[in-house]
Amino acid sequence: MIKVVNLCKSFNGKTVLDNISVTFEPGKTNLIIGRSGSGKTVLLKSIVGLHEIDSGEVWYENTLFNKLDFAGKKKIRSEMGMLFQGSALFDSLTVEQNVRFPLDMFTDNSSEEKIERVNFCLNRVDIKNSNNLFPSELSGGMKKRVAIARAISLNPKYLFCDEPNSGLDPITAILIDALIKELTVEYSMTTIVNTHDMNSVMEIGEKIVFISEGVKCWEGNKNDILNSDCNTLNDFVFANSLAKKLRATK
Amino acid sequence: MIKFLTQFGRYFLLLKKVFSKPEKPSIYYKQTVRELIFLGVNSIGIIAIISFFMGAVITLQTAYNTENPIYPKYLIGLGCRDSMILEFSSTIAALILAGKVGSSIASEIGTMRVTEQIDALEIMGVNSASFLILPKMIATLLFNPFLTIIAIIVGIFGGWIAGTFSGVLTSENFIYGIQYEFIPYYIVYSLIKTVFFAFIITSVSSFQGYFVEGGSLEVGRASTKAVVYSSVLILLFNVILTQLLLS
Ligand SMILES: Nc1ncnc2c1ncn2[C@@H]1O[C@H](COP(=O)(O)OP(=O)(O)O)[C@@H](O)[C@H]1O
Ligand SMILES: [Mg+2]
Numbered sequence: 043m044i045k046v047v048n049l050c051k052s053f054n055g056k057t058v059l060d061n062i063s064v065t066f067e068p069g070k071t072n073l074i075i076g077r078s079g080s081g082k083t084v085l086l087k088s089i090v091g092l093h094e095i096d097s098g099e100v101w102y103e104n105t106l107f108n109k110l111d112f113a114g115k116k117k118i119r120s121e122m123g124m125l126f127q128g129s130a131l132f133d134s135l136t137v138e139q140n141v142r143f144p145l146d147m148f149t150d151n152s153s154e155e156k157i158e159r160v161n162f163c164l165n166r167v168d169i170k171n172s173n174n175l176f177p178s179e180l181s182g183g184m185k186k187r188v189a190i191a192r193a194i195s196l197n198p199k200y201l202f203c204d205e206p207n208s209g210l211d212p213i214t215a216i217l218i219d220a221l222i223k224e225l226t227v228e229y230s231m232t233t234i235v236n237t238h239d240m241n242s243v244m245e246i247g248e249k250i251v252f253i254s255e256g257v258k259c260w261e262g263n264k265n266d267i268l269n270s271d272c273n274t275l276n277d278f279v280f281a282n283s284l285a286k287k288l289r290a291t292k
Numbered sequence: 293m294i295k296f297l298t299q300f301g302r303y304f305l306l307l308k309k310v311f312s313k314p315e316k317p318s319i320y321y322k323q324t325v326r327e328l329i330f331l332g333v334n335s336i337g338i339i340a341i342i343s344f345f346m347g348a349v350i351t352l353q354t355a356y357n358t359e360n361p362i363y364p365k366y367l368i369g370l371g372c373r374d375s376m377i378l379e380f381s382s383t384i385a386a387l388i389l390a391g392k393v394g395s396s397i398a399s400e401i402g403t404m405r406v407t408e409q410i411d412a413l414e415i416m417g418v419n420s421a422s423f424l425i426l427p428k429m430i431a432t433l434l435f436n437p438f439l440t441i442i443a444i445i446v447g448i449f450g451g452w453i454a455g456t457f458s459g460v461l462t463s464e465n466f467i468y469g470i471q472y473e474f475i476p477y478y479i480v481y482s483l484i485k486t487v488f489f490a491f492i493i494t495s496v497s498s499f500q501g502y503f504v505e506g507g508s509l510e511v512g513r514a515s516t517k518a519v520v521y522s523s524v525l526i527l528l529f530n531v532i533l534t535q536l537l538l539s
Contacts, residue, residue: 124411124415128407
């Protein structure tokens with residue numbers, strides 16, 4: 043479980059997140075949704091500690107994460123996996139070396155054990171026969187998969203995904219979403235996914251938090267989202283003409 | 293001024309992070325070997341070529357400026373030797389390396405920053421500053437003195453070739469000149485300067501890359517800044533170190 047209490051964050055005096063409180067539940071894909079620029083990435087990065095927050099609290103189970111020193115954070119980070127918007131694979135390493143990197147860095151396993159784990163993770167995300175390719179030789183969807191494999195290589199308890207399906211075609215996007223959801227259930231992780239894609243919301247949204255201009259406007263699940271009385275949320279949900287038509291007929 | 297001071301503070305905080313205890317020495321060792329090849333061995337070529345021609349030119353210029361027979365010919369060899377040892381092999385070579393190594397460090401680290409690779413390291417619990425910068429630092433501090441020695445040797449060799457083949461002096465004169473009143477301390481002086489300059493190039497360029505914000509445009513800017521700032525600092529410290537070491 044991850045709990046955020048009264049989180050505020052600003053850059054050079056400009057408030058980006060305003061007093062956000064929310065709880066993310068284990069074994070579920072928790073979604074943070076909102077328009078581009080609404081503060082999703084900043085919120086996710088504040089939760090994982092890549093941004094220093096101005097005020098508020100971030101709890102991992104019973105640990106107050108944002109007050110820990112580097113060593114304390116490191117301990118919790120060993121249980122985190124993160125998928126970045128641009129995949130963030132290490133350019134100078136091959137697919138295999140990328141997935142192996144956390145194992146090399148944080149375990150004392152033998153080389154065979156590491157290779158076995160790498161192949162297991164790559165298999166799990168459906169990447170085959172590509173161990174020796176470099177990130178520049180992969181398609182967008184493959185990069186995301188490899189990045190997921192790297193994120194799960196140490197069996198994390200928490201998984202964070204920033205726009206996992208941005209830049210992908212609709213079918214690949216749904217496959218990646220489904221993969222994230224499967225893994226979440228399989229390893230009972232607390233997963234937080236940022237997205238602005240309504241397809242994802244309807245496919246994998248179990249707990250949904252909607253933020254607009256840095257403020258939490260709505261929270262619920264995918265069954266409630268079509269019937270909310272929050273106007274900014276409705277503008278977001280029914281943004282395209284197809285959705286508007288469906289709504290009118292309802 | 294305040295901006296300058298904050299930059300200065302951030303620079304030292306970064307250095308502090310860089311010099312904290314490595315988490316997995318074996319991986320750092322591997323990275324360092326990689327950087328030794330990438331930043332060190334790959335610079336031998338350019339340093340050798342430029343040293344050769346600088347040695348040659350210095351010899352010819354000294355020769356044509358001292359055509360008066362009251363100057364003994366061996367002074368030409370001596371001039372070539374001292375210019376190579378005192379200035380060229382450390383300062384000029386450092387300026388060239390600031391261009392080659394500095395820009396490559398800044399753009400490599402800067403690209404990792406804007407593509408969130410540094411965030412990816414941090415999220416795993418890796419001290420990204422130390423992991424990325426320390427191996428580069430060790431590699432350049434260890435290897436640049438070799439580059440200096442190479443520059444001295446190749447430069448003097450270039451001078452000998454140019455001097456004897458153009459006929460401005462005999463081989464014996466040149467060799468007598470490069471041995472004449474040789475002060476070994478000059479080499480120490482030059483190596484000390486090189487180590488300082490290597491530190492400046494690597495730390496300033498890493499700093500510029502590490503704190504890039506934005507996209508590829510900013511990475512380009514950071515790598516230009518890395519070259520300009522390290523060059524200016526090299527020239528400044530050249531004066532300071534010369535005053536301290538030779539006075
Ligand atoms: N490092 C930063 N410095 C200054 N402003 C930032 C920074 N990162 C994000 N912002 C601002 O915060 C706001 C939210 O950005 P972001 O969280 O990236 O949005 P998104 O919801 O699309 O992920 C934007 O207005 C952006 O300009
Ligand atoms: Mg974003």
